[in-house]
Amino acid sequence: MSPAELQSKTAHPVLAIENLVTEIRSVRGLIRPVDGVSMSFPAGKIVGVVGESGSGKSMTAFSIMQLFPTSAARVAGGRVLLGETDLIGRSPEQMRAIRGSRIGMIFQDPTSFLNPVLTIGRQIEQQLEAHRWTGGPPAGDRGQSYANRVSELLTSVGLPRDVSTRYPHQLSGGQCQRVGIASALACDPDLIIADEPTTALDVTIQAQILRLMMRLQRERAVALMLITHDLGVVAEVCDYVYVMYAGRIVEEGDVRSLFAAPQHPYTRALMSGVLSLTGTGNIGFAVPGSVPDLAAPPSGCRFHPRCPHAMPRCSQEAPPLFDRPSGRSACWLHDEATP
Numbered sequence: 001m002s003p004a005e006l007q008s009k010t011a012h013p014v015l016a017i018e019n020l021v022t023e024i025r026s027v028r029g030l031i032r033p034v035d036g037v038s039m040s041f042p043a044g045k046i047v048g049v050v051g052e053s054g055s056g057k058s059m060t061a062f063s064i065m066q067l068f069p070t071s072a073a074r075v076a077g078g079r080v081l082l083g084e085t086d087l088i089g090r091s092p093e094q095m096r097a098i099r100g101s102r103i104g105m106i107f108q109d110p111t112s113f114l115n116p117v118l119t120i121g122r123q124i125e126q127q128l129e130a131h132r133w134t135g136g137p138p139a140g141d142r143g144q145s146y147a148n149r150v151s152e153l154l155t156s157v158g159l160p161r162d163v164s165t166r167y168p169h170q171l172s173g174g175q176c177q178r179v180g181i182a183s184a185l186a187c188d189p190d191l192i193i194a195d196e197p198t199t200a201l202d203v204t205i206q207a208q209i210l211r212l213m214m215r216l217q218r219e220r221a222v223a224l225m226l227i228t229h230d231l232g233v234v235a236e237v238c239d240y241v242y243v244m245y246a247g248r249i250v251e252e253g254d255v256r257s258l259f260a261a262p263q264h265p266y267t268r269a270l271m272s273g274v275l276s277l278t279g280t281g282n283i284g285f286a287v288p289g290s291v292p293d294l295a296a297p298p299s300g301c302r303f304h305p306r307c308p309h310a311m312p313r314c315s316q317e318a319p320p321l322f323d324r325p326s327g328r329s330a331c332w333l334h335d336e337a338t339p
């Protein structure tokens, strides 16, 4: 892709979610794992989404895809804009066509999406067929064109071409994840959603896979949503980051500025956890207490039971996102009117 083409592709968000609300019916009542979340994914940029376990990262991704792990979940409000098109309310057939062609997905467990009884090549070909991939040189013989595309994809993710004749069980975890990346890229999507794509892999392989994803994402100017538990990874690879807490965004911003001066007490607590670690391997979260029960979330600012700066107002009113030099932060400390 030429620098001019790259420039024009990176000018607009390829996908934006606006005030998204997702509900799950449970025996304990209705819960909202995604509660008024807005995010933007520009082409050519890597956008990180971080937050403790249960904060709603995966549910946000599932909401974009409208593909939930439970039939009790549904999008209850907001918009998912792919270009000018709102994906909310699309039929299952339309969403199937969009997933895999306009939006690619890389999963945490690289073996979960592979069919054990089909060769790797056949699985990627099926995906090209399903989405009527018509890229590449014009060819009378589509079958040959698909085979060439499979070879090209496998080579681009650093796998030998003959992997196409192998079965999933003949590959290592890292190789399977490379196939996952090839598969996500197969139809030249505009956005790739990667939900903890390296967590299941050996530490030595994690860095290789991340580097590969970064290279391919930049070369193709595709937008990447990277869900991760690892703030070190965010600092290293992301352009922009959203910090989620109990179904809401508490802070967002340009990675460099946000890491230089985190604004929200929750983000600051996460960062101080990073500073106390050795800097190797996966970084855990070090905020005392735990993410609240979403069936009965705390009133006002959901972080108030754990926040060292909580004021009376914090338990009464939910703070909006205030503009900050590094981005936006949802904390009453930024409101000059707060007593």
Ligand SMILES: Nc1ncnc2c1ncn2[C@@H]1O[C@H](COP(=O)(O)OP(=O)(O)OP(=O)(O)O)[C@@H](O)[C@H]1O
Residues within 6 Å of the ligand: 024, 026, 031, 033, 051, 052, 053, 054, 055, 056, 057, 058, 059, 060, 069, 070, 229, 294
């Ligand atoms: N299959 C499910 N059935 C019912 N509720 C669910 C289900 N999956 C998630 N939830 C609810 O949605 C909330 C958000 O879950 P989600 O999987 O999005 O968290 P996450 O931030 O991705 O966490 P992790 O870091 O552990 O992957 C959970 O706290 C839980 O209340």
Ligand code: SF4
Residues within 6 Å of the ligand: 264, 265, 266, 301, 302, 303, 304, 305, 307, 308, 309, 310, 311, 314, 319, 330, 331, 332, 333
């Ligand atoms: S709004 Fe209040 S409780 Fe919430 S993070 Fe800010 S100071 Fe803490």
Ligand SMILES: [Mg+2]
Residues within 6 Å of the ligand: 057, 058, 059, 195
């Ligand atoms: Mg998750």
